[in-house]
Amino acid sequence: MAETTVGTKDEPILHGGDLDAARAAFPGAHEPWLDLSTGINPRPYPLPPLATDAWTRLPGRGEEEGLRRAAAGFYGAPSPDHVAAAPGSQALIQLLPRLRPPGTVAVLGPTYAEHAQAWAQAGHRVRTVAGLDELADADVAVVVNPNNPDGRILPPDTLSALAARRHAAGGWLVVDEAFAEVTPQASIAPRAGMPGLVVIRSFGKFFGLAGVRLGFVLAAPALAGTVSAAVGPWAVAGPALAIGTAALNDAAWAQDTRRWLEAAARRLDGVLAGAGLAVAGGTSLFRLAEDHRAPEFYSRLGRAGILVRRFADHPTRLRFGLPPDSDGERRLYVALAAK
Amino acid sequence: MAETTVGTKDEPILHGGDLDAARAAFPGAHEPWLDLSTGINPRPYPLPPLATDAWTRLPGRGEEEGLRRAAAGFYGAPSPDHVAAAPGSQALIQLLPRLRPPGTVAVLGPTYAEHAQAWAQAGHRVRTVAGLDELADADVAVVVNPNNPDGRILPPDTLSALAARRHAAGGWLVVDEAFAEVTPQASIAPRAGMPGLVVIRSFGKFFGLAGVRLGFVLAAPALAGTVSAAVGPWAVAGPALAIGTAALNDAAWAQDTRRWLEAAARRLDGVLAGAGLAVAGGTSLFRLAEDHRAPEFYSRLGRAGILVRRFADHPTRLRFGLPPDSDGERRLYVALAAK
Numbered sequence: 001m002a003e004t005t006v007g008t009k010d011e012p013i014l015h016g017g018d019l020d021a022a023r024a025a026f027p028g029a030h031e032p033w034l035d036l037s038t039g040i041n042p043r044p045y046p047l048p049p050l051a052t053d054a055w056t057r058l059p060g061r062g063e064e065e066g067l068r069r070a071a072a073g074f075y076g077a078p079s080p081d082h083v084a085a086a087p088g089s090q091a092l093i094q095l096l097p098r099l100r101p102p103g104t105v106a107v108l109g110p111t112y113a114e115h116a117q118a119w120a121q122a123g124h125r126v127r128t129v130a131g132l133d134e135l136a137d138a139d140v141a142v143v144v145n146p147n148n149p150d151g152r153i154l155p156p157d158t159l160s161a162l163a164a165r166r167h168a169a170g171g172w173l174v175v176d177e178a179f180a181e182v183t184p185q186a187s188i189a190p191r192a193g194m195p196g197l198v199v200i201r202s203f204g205k206f207f208g209l210a211g212v213r214l215g216f217v218l219a220a221p222a223l224a225g226t227v228s229a230a231v232g233p234w235a236v237a238g239p240a241l242a243i244g245t246a247a248l249n250d251a252a253w254a255q256d257t258r259r260w261l262e263a264a265a266r267r268l269d270g271v272l273a274g275a276g277l278a279v280a281g282g283t284s285l286f287r288l289a290e291d292h293r294a295p296e297f298y299s300r301l302g303r304a305g306i307l308v309r310r311f312a313d314h315p316t317r318l319r320f321g322l323p324p325d326s327d328g329e330r331r332l333y334v335a336l337a338a339k
Numbered sequence: 340m341a342e343t344t345v346g347t348k349d350e351p352i353l354h355g356g357d358l359d360a361a362r363a364a365f366p367g368a369h370e371p372w373l374d375l376s377t378g379i380n381p382r383p384y385p386l387p388p389l390a391t392d393a394w395t396r397l398p399g400r401g402e403e404e405g406l407r408r409a410a411a412g413f414y415g416a417p418s419p420d421h422v423a424a425a426p427g428s429q430a431l432i433q434l435l436p437r438l439r440p441p442g443t444v445a446v447l448g449p450t451y452a453e454h455a456q457a458w459a460q461a462g463h464r465v466r467t468v469a470g471l472d473e474l475a476d477a478d479v480a481v482v483v484n485p486n487n488p489d490g491r492i493l494p495p496d497t498l499s500a501l502a503a504r505r506h507a508a509g510g511w512l513v514v515d516e517a518f519a520e521v522t523p524q525a526s527i528a529p530r531a532g533m534p535g536l537v538v539i540r541s542f543g544k545f546f547g548l549a550g551v552r553l554g555f556v557l558a559a560p561a562l563a564g565t566v567s568a569a570v571g572p573w574a575v576a577g578p579a580l581a582i583g584t585a586a587l588n589d590a591a592w593a594q595d596t597r598r599w600l601e602a603a604a605r606r607l608d609g610v611l612a613g614a615g616l617a618v619a620g621g622t623s624l625f626r627l628a629e630d631h632r633a634p635e636f637y638s639r640l641g642r643a644g645i646l647v648r649r650f651a652d653h654p655t656r657l658r659f660g661l662p663p664d665s666d667g668e669r670r671l672y673v674a675l676a677a678k
Binding site (some may be wrong): 015016017018019020021035038040044047053054055056057058059060061062087088090091093094098114118121204208209210211212213229230231232233234235236237238239240243 | 354355356357358359360374377379383386392393394395396397398399400401426427429430432433437453457460543547548549550551552568569570571572573574575576577578579582
């Protein structure tokens with residue numbers, strides 16, 4: 001039984017996207033950097049024109065309702081009352097642990113490390129477990145689906161059964177669907193009305209707008225209302241309301257983007273295969289390579305101004321985000337082949 | 340002893356800025372509405388050009404450090420380590436009550452109602468008290484300074500003494516300085532290193548950019564660090580980091596703006612006096628009028644498409660934000676004089 005116990009100490013968690021640190025680690029590397037260290041779509045949703053008063057006025061209640069309606073539609077949640085909006089899914093990861101009295105939490109790992117840290121920070125006893133059955137006796141079970149970084153997918157029926165058991169014991173199942181846009185059939189969002197089920201959605205990854213800060217909880221209306229009340233009024237910035245509403249209502253863009261991401265991920269597989277790197281998992285927003293030469297590849301890419309994601313606990317793993325275009329693909333190909 | 344006990348029920352709190360509700364209440368009123376219902380500067384800081392990657396990338400650590408440095412300089416806090424940034428001061432009002440075990444809280448009122456509600460919602464026993472001495476025996480004392488809506492100012496020495504007493508008892512003094520930019524001499528921010536003192540600052544009001552969502556806690560580094568850790572990474576959106584840093588570093592704009600606000604507030608006093616309305620308090624960002632005809636004036640202004648702030652518990656009060664220009668001043672003058 002692989003198990004890690006997380007303390008309340010605030011260790012810095014390694015994340016992708018930190019180009020400042022990359023520049024410091026690889027001085028003189030090729031500029032501009034090609035940042036493949038995140039799972040953020042490199043072809044962002046085109047920003048709609050923003051009215052001046054999106055910046056100057058307090059966001060209106062009607063606008064937030066419009067956003068929640070768009071989110072319910074896009075994610076397939078039963079209704080806007082099943083949606084709570086926040087400035088980023090990370091804000092919700094921070095908040096959820098503070099809405100329950102301290103208890104036991106099991107996180108299906110290895111996965112996005114902020115979940116375990118946030119629950120521990122709020123006073124819960126957190127274990128990272130390797131198997132689904134080990135989630136069963138904690139007050140709160142946390143699953144990232146599809147998982148980051150390996151892309152493992154648990155089917156909605158499995159998760160529904162788990163949520164029902166957690167609810168029967170007074171607990172929650174938290175499902176972080178940060179990358180679920182590219183595998184909508186695996187999303188449990190349409191069942192967000194189930195008691196005890198808390199689904200987290202991230203706006204910035206699929207829409208390529210991580211700087212906007214927008215995320216959602218999908219849950220039964222009473223719980224969604226509790227989350228909204230704890231988040232408080234005017235939580236989502238005026239521009240984020242406008243951009244989020246436009247993007248979530250744009251089904252055609254989403255469909256085209258799913259297709260482009262899938263093709264780009266296949267091309268990335270080809271580039272990695274060319275360097276002899278075996279793809280061990282992932283989604284259409286990122287690929288995970290497993291190779292004993294991973295540290296060497298990481299340094300080689302860094303010297304070439306290409307940042308990928310490594311893992312402190314799994315030094316043989318590297319995660320690759322999608323290059324934005326054929327130039328980026330070529331640059332990655334050349335850098336991987338160099339000695 | 341005027342005292343109100345706040346329960347945990349989630350009553351909707353009346354706020355300014357809700358034009359949708361105003362339009363519904365006064366169908367057919369003059370458009371566009373003149374919104375004087377908030378204390379937000381109607382002459383916003385000019386938006387700097389925003390790089391595309393402020394929207395697309397995860398906000399960088401270096402950028403957040405730059406923002407905290409700018410905030411420490413502008414507010415006069417001892418160092419950037421005394422600063423925690425969040426997506427709006429309201430987000431911090433929501434968060435602080437969840438960083439302490441349930442206890443007793445005294446709010447010096449009447450004041451901004453979200454404080455009492457947030458502490459109650461998080462399980463604390465909250466009283467709203469009328470006198471400074473009644474703050475002394477609660478775990479946490481909350482003061483808005485200058486106060487909203489009456490503009491009452493407590494001097495830094497008074498608040499320092501209160502903070503020291505609260506700290507000695509293991510508690511906090513929370514000072515919400517949402518409108519303190521226009522009376523910097525009254526700010527306790529330079530003493531933000533005092534243990535037990537938590538200062539909240541709002542970016543959007545003085546800078547006229549309420550839709551950006553940006554706020555700060557100023558406190559001793561350990562407590563500021565606890566707040567930052569609870570807020571979590573990437574809390575402030577990329578555009579908010581860029582705009583906030585530029586604005587907080589622009590001392591010349593701030594000085595000019597203080598002067599303009601002061602003059603505009605004096606002109607507003609003249610307009611109110613012309614209608615026989617006595618100014619009972621306020622700051623250079625809003626004025627409070629006290630008059631038994633307040634409900635009549637509220638309706639008269641509403642029919643003319645001018646929204647001001649009324650108070651459910653104080654029907655004889657109206658709060659007026661600043662008209663943005665002489666047209667707005669004239670429109671208010673005419674509407675107040677009409678029958």
